[in-house]
Structures are given as structure tokens and as C-alpha cells.
Amino acid sequence: MTTSPGPTVVDFPLRTPEEPLPLSQYASHREQSGLVRSYLPNGMPIWLVTRHEDVRAVLTHPKISANPDNEGFPNVGATMGVPKQDQIPGWFVGLDSPEHDRFRKVLIPEFTVRRVRDLRPAVERTVDERIDALLAGGNTADLVEDFALPVPSLVISSLLGVPSADRDFFESRTRTLVAIRTSTDEQRATATRELLRYINRLIAIKDKWRGDDLISRLLSTGQLSHEELSGVLLLLLIAGHETTANNIGLGVVTLLSNPEWIGSDRVVEELLRLHSVADMVALRVAVDDVEIAGQRIRRGEGIVPLIAAANHDTEAFGCPHAFNPERTERRHIAFGYGVHQCLGQNLVRVEMEIAYRRLFERIPTLELAVPMDELAFKYDGILFGLHELPVRW
Amino acid sequence: MRVTVDRDQCVGAGQCVLNAPDVFDQDDDGVVVLVTDEPGVQDRDAVRAAGDLCPSRSVTVHED
Numbered sequence: 363m364t365t366s367p368g369p370t371v372v373d374f375p376l377r378t379p380e381e382p383l384p385l386s387q388y389a390s391h392r393e394q395s396g397l398v399r400s401y402l403p404n405g406m407p408i409w410l411v412t413r414h415e416d417v418r419a420v421l422t423h424p425k426i427s428a429n430p431d432n433e434g435f436p437n438v439g440a441t442m443g444v445p446k447q448d449q450i451p452g453w454f455v456g457l458d459s460p461e462h463d464r465f466r467k468v469l470i471p472e473f474t475v476r477r478v479r480d481l482r483p484a485v486e487r488t489v490d491e492r493i494d495a496l497l498a499g500g501n502t503a504d505l506v507e508d509f510a511l512p513v514p515s516l517v518i519s520s521l522l523g524v525p526s527a528d529r530d531f532f533e534s535r536t537r538t539l540v541a542i543r544t545s546t547d548e549q550r551a552t553a554t555r556e557l558l559r560y561i562n563r564l565i566a567i568k569d570k571w572r573g574d575d576l577i578s579r580l581l582s583t584g585q586l587s588h589e590e591l592s593g594v595l596l597l598l599l600i601a602g603h604e605t606t607a608n609n610i611g612l613g614v615v616t617l618l619s620n621p622e623w624i625g626s627d628r629v630v631e632e633l634l635r636l637h638s639v640a641d642m643v644a645l646r647v648a649v650d651d652v653e654i655a656g657q658r659i660r661r662g663e664g665i666v667p668l669i670a671a672a673n674h675d676t677e678a679f680g681c682p683h684a685f686n687p688e689r690t691e692r693r694h695i696a697f698g699y700g701v702h703q704c705l706g707q708n709l710v711r712v713e714m715e716i717a718y719r720r721l722f723e724r725i726p727t728l729e730l731a732v733p734m735d736e737l738a739f740k741y742d743g744i745l746f747g748l749h750e751l752p753v754r755w
Numbered sequence: 756m757r758v759t760v761d762r763d764q765c766v767g768a769g770q771c772v773l774n775a776p777d778v779f780d781q782d783d784d785g786v787v788v789l790v791t792d793e794p795g796v797q798d799r800d801a802v803r804a805a806g807d808l809c810p811s812r813s814v815t816v817h818e819d
Contacts, residue, residue, distance in 0.1 A: 692804050707769070
């Protein structure tokens, strides 16, 4: 009697300082069977999904869930888990349709292409203020700490209607949440509590004195409880912060290496695809036996779709590792796919475009202050990015 | 070419509006609306791209 060979088993994607985004591992998985078996650091068996087509199939499958309450949901690390509804009600990226849709529908009007276009002057002002601060501080900076992180935090706080006087508080607490390397679990838990307390106070104030801001408008819909609303706001804040910052930082490095593209708005989509900062964010679990690309995935098995692997799939993109803003393939899934696709994606595009444009217009002599091979890339979290970006001008 | 949209399924990502603004729009609720259901020749590639990019598969392109 013969048994059919089991699926290929591979090490959990080993991200190292030398290869923080392990594209060569991803390429060999794609070439083998696309879907490969692996084990999380905690010993839990999971499926890694690496092909563009398969990742899209997983992220739109009705029997594959984003809800961490389901048994087998992958938890890729203590500080990176998806909060459950009893921990943070309103954290709707951890809900499936139709429960998920109530939250998404209330928020869509805030992030339409038109609404985001109206936000451009505010984004431009925020970017320019940060550049003013850079220039006032001398001729060197850490572009992550001094520019890439504060810009999205300040944009979100102005969108939410956080009063100017409180933006430093808001920014400092969000910074603690991001600093996985230098802050402790306890410091991050404290920062989350303080942010939630602040957000709750803001909701109470806006409830009494409505204004022209996102919180006031969401309150006026009457669709969310105050508790759900505070979870939603924390989610917007966290989801839009480090991801955007990583895109800004990495994008500056890639543009400095490809200076002929500085000043072009066409670079944004290609930078999103190339860097795929949210590589390991879209975690899932099968809630029934399903088949993806001919492979049976059993109910209760965890699935880790690798966004960067999909965005570097040679079946979907010619010469995928090359930075080529002129490429005609528009199918990247840097913002995910399916009903959870990034709600704020059009705001991120505007932030990236304005950040690069103003930075290089106002500081044309901007350059790295360390050799390229000494840059500290993030390899120890679920996101790809830079810990710091020393620059001078 | 004809195009149809499923407004109930739409999640308002805006990819269609971004790629083919002469064919798709979003209403005040952020949900997709068609500017025209018969895109002109110049918009057809963008409409096909929109159909492929729509994350909730709410845009269907009929190549008659």
C-alpha cells in the first residue's frame, strides 16, 4: 500500500536582520506547492499561503474566518495577537460578515475617495509642520522617529477631532505601542489603557458638543454603543499608524536609491507592492473543511496568508523584486483583499504621496546618514519596516 | 461591454473609483454607484482592472 505524499513542511518564515522580508523563502514555497505546512513558534501547526491567486482565494472564502474566537486561530506572538471582542468590543477586523459589516458600513463614508481628497490640505499642513521641525532641529534626524511616525498619528488625531493641545499626549502613547523593541508589555498595556480612557473622555465630550469630526458623525448615526465606538477608534488609530509610518520610511530609502523617480506620484502603488509592510497581518482560520489550490484545509486549522509573497509572485508580476513604477500590473494586495481590505487605503496613498513630495521638495539634499547595509529593519514583529532611519542634509 | 455592481456586497474600498472615475462613483454612504453601465472604449481597460481589484467582488464586467 502506498500513501500519497503529505504536504511540504517548512520552517516558519525566518525573518532575520539580514533578510527581514524573506522573499527567497517565499519564492521556494511558491514553486513547491504554494500552500505549505509550517509551525508557529508556539508549536501550533498552520498553513502558509504564498501564491497571489491562493491568497486572494483564502481572503474571500466564506468558510475562512478572521475571528480569533475560533479554535485554531493563529496567534503569531504574545504582543501581536488580534484582540477578541470581549477584550476590545468594536475591534471589527476580528469579526466576519455579517457582524463585521455593521461596523464597516458606518465607517465607509469617512474614507471615500472624495472625503480623502478633502483631507489633502490637512495632510499637507501636518507634513509641512513636521518638516519645519526637522529643519529647525539641525541637519540630521531619525526620519522614523521625527517624521514617519508622527505624521500618520497627527493625521488620525486631527481626523478624529483630538484637540491640538492633546495631540502630543496622543502621539506619545501611540509611539509606546509601536516600540516593540524598547517598550515592555506592561508599558504597552498602560499606553493602551490611557489611550482608551482618553478616547472615552473624547466620546463623552463629543456626545455633548457635536462638531464637524469623525467621532461626532459616528455618534450621530446611533449605530454603535460608546464602548464599540471606542474600540473602533483605537483600531483606526493603531491600524493606520505603524503601517503608514513603515511605508513612508521604506519608501524614502527606495526613492533615495532610485532618484530618477523622486517627484513622481506614480511611485506610490509600486512602493506599496514592493514593501508589502503588512506581510503577516491577515491571519485566518478554517471554520469548515475547505480546499484551496487542491489542498484540503481542515476545520480548525490556522492559515497565514503572506501578503509579500503574493505581491512578489512571478505569476502576477513580471520581475517582482524590481522597483518599477511603470509596470502595468495593478493587482497588488498590499492592503489585503476581501471585506477586510484596508478601510483607510486611500488616506494612506495621499499621506505617502504628500510625504515624499514635500520631503524631497523642501530638503533636496536629503541622504542616508549610514550605509544602506547598516539600516535596522524590523524582522521581529508582524510588520516589515525600519526601526530607525538616520538621515542628513 | 456592460458593467453591473452589487451595492449590498460593496465594502467601499474605492478601488473602482480610483481606477475608473468616469464609470464608478461612491454615494454619501460610500457605496458604489455607476456613472454609466456602458463604459466607452477609452475606459474599458480601467473597468476590467476595477472588476479584478474589487475586494468584495461587487463589480461584474460583461464582455458581450
